Amino acid sequence: MEVVKMKSEPVLPWMRRPVDVTNFEERTLEAVPCLDPRLKVALQKMSISSLFPVQLAVWQETIGPGCFERDLCINSPTGSGKTLAYALPIVQMLSNRAVKFLRALVVLPTRDLALQVKEVFSAIAPAVGLSVGLAVGQSSIADEISDLVKRPKLEAGICYDPEDHFQDLQSAVDILVATPGRLMDHINTTKGFTLEHLCYLVVDETDRMLREAYQAWLLTVLQLTRSNYESHFRCGNTFNHSIFGSLKTIRRCGVERGFKDKPYPRLVKMV
Numbered sequence: 001m002e003v004v005k006m007k008s009e010p011v012l013p014w015m016r017r018p019v020d021v022t023n024f025e026e027r028t029l030e031a032v033p034c035l036d037p038r039l040k041v042a043l044q045k046m047s048i049s050s051l052f053p054v055q056l057a058v059w060q061e062t063i064g065p066g067c068f069e070r071d072l073c074i075n076s077p078t079g080s081g082k083t084l085a086y087a088l089p090i091v092q093m094l095s096n097r098a099v100k101f102l103r104a105l106v107v108l109p110t111r112d113l114a115l116q117v118k119e120v121f122s123a124i125a126p127a128v129g130l131s132v133g134l135a136v137g138q139s140s141i142a143d144e145i146s147d148l149v150k151r152p153k154l155e156a157g158i159c160y161d162p163e164d165h166f167q168d169l170q171s172a173v174d175i176l177v178a179t180p181g182r183l184m185d186h187i188n189t190t191k192g193f194t195l196e197h198l199c200y201l202v203v204d205e206t207d208r209m210l211r212e213a214y215q216a217w218l219l220t221v222l223q224l225t226r227s228n229y230e231s232h233f234r235c236g237n238t239f240n241h242s243i244f245g246s247l248k249t250i251r252r253c254g255v256e257r258g259f260k261d262k263p264y265p266r267l268v269k270m271v
């Protein structure tokens with residue numbers, strides 16, 4: 001008798017226990033639990049008086065009882081408010097950080113989409129003291145670098161060792177919205193640009209990001225953010241470029257990385 005072996009595919013928790021957004025109703029800002037009052041004011045300035053169902057569902061999974069316990073894959077129709085659905089919880093989660101590090105990275109396939117998303121973050125993040133950067137190739141790389149990396153003030157007449165100077169470079173932004181090409185440029189060439197403090201990675205327009213030839217950035221970002229927890233994240237032999245070229249990669253990474261007490265960053269994927 002022939003025994004047919006089923007190949008075991010990793011399954012993300014959200015696939016096993018999906019949260020149905022249609023069970024949620026729009027809710028006024030006053031009724032949103034734990035919403036930082038400063039963010040409430042910022043939203044009101046954007047003429048937003050309530051959260052849409054997908055935003056409330058994501059809020060529940062992040063700031064609410066779900067408490068960012070797992071990675072998220074958010075799937076809802078165009079125009080349903082997915083951008084704010086991930087931007088609001090990320091900004092609220094980072095609002096208490098005292099030291100500025102690049103902690104959230106949002107990657108989108110095109111400059112225009114990135115600009116739109118940056119606008120949303122810029123409308124709420126400054127209310128809680130966070131800065132948002134853009135890396136899309138809209139301006140020269142030199143201008144982008146000076147927006148993204150803070151250089152210490154040098155005193156005239158003192159001779160500085162370039163190595164010490166490099167150590168003193170700091171991120172000028174807490175949140176970065178980027179396209180893959182410019183992101184890779186900064187990773188490869190910008191001194192002081194580091195992903196070592198990254199807590200949240202958003203892959204927006206995921207279907208497009210994975211269909212087109214952008215995948216090398218994902219491998220690089222995941223490798224750069226795993227340095228502190230090599231033992232948790234089996235990358236070396238298990239993952240290779242061909243595997244990284246498929247949605248399976250993100251599923252696997254979600255399985256490996258997506259739980260509390262497991263390695264950061266949390267992944268948020270927008271389909």
Ligand SMILES: Nc1ncnc2c1ncn2[C@@H]1O[C@H](COP(=O)(O)OP(=O)(O)OP(=O)(O)O)[C@@H](O)[C@H]1O
Pocket residue numbers: 047048049050051052055076077078079080081082083084
């Ligand atoms: N809570 C809200 N109240 C009022 N308007 C909102 C709210 N949330 C988002 N919007 C507005 O709804 C529009 C659509 O939002 P958004 O672009 O985030 O949708 P989306 O689901 O990301 O769409 P896409 O799939 O095209 O990326 C935007 O103009 C945005 O300003």
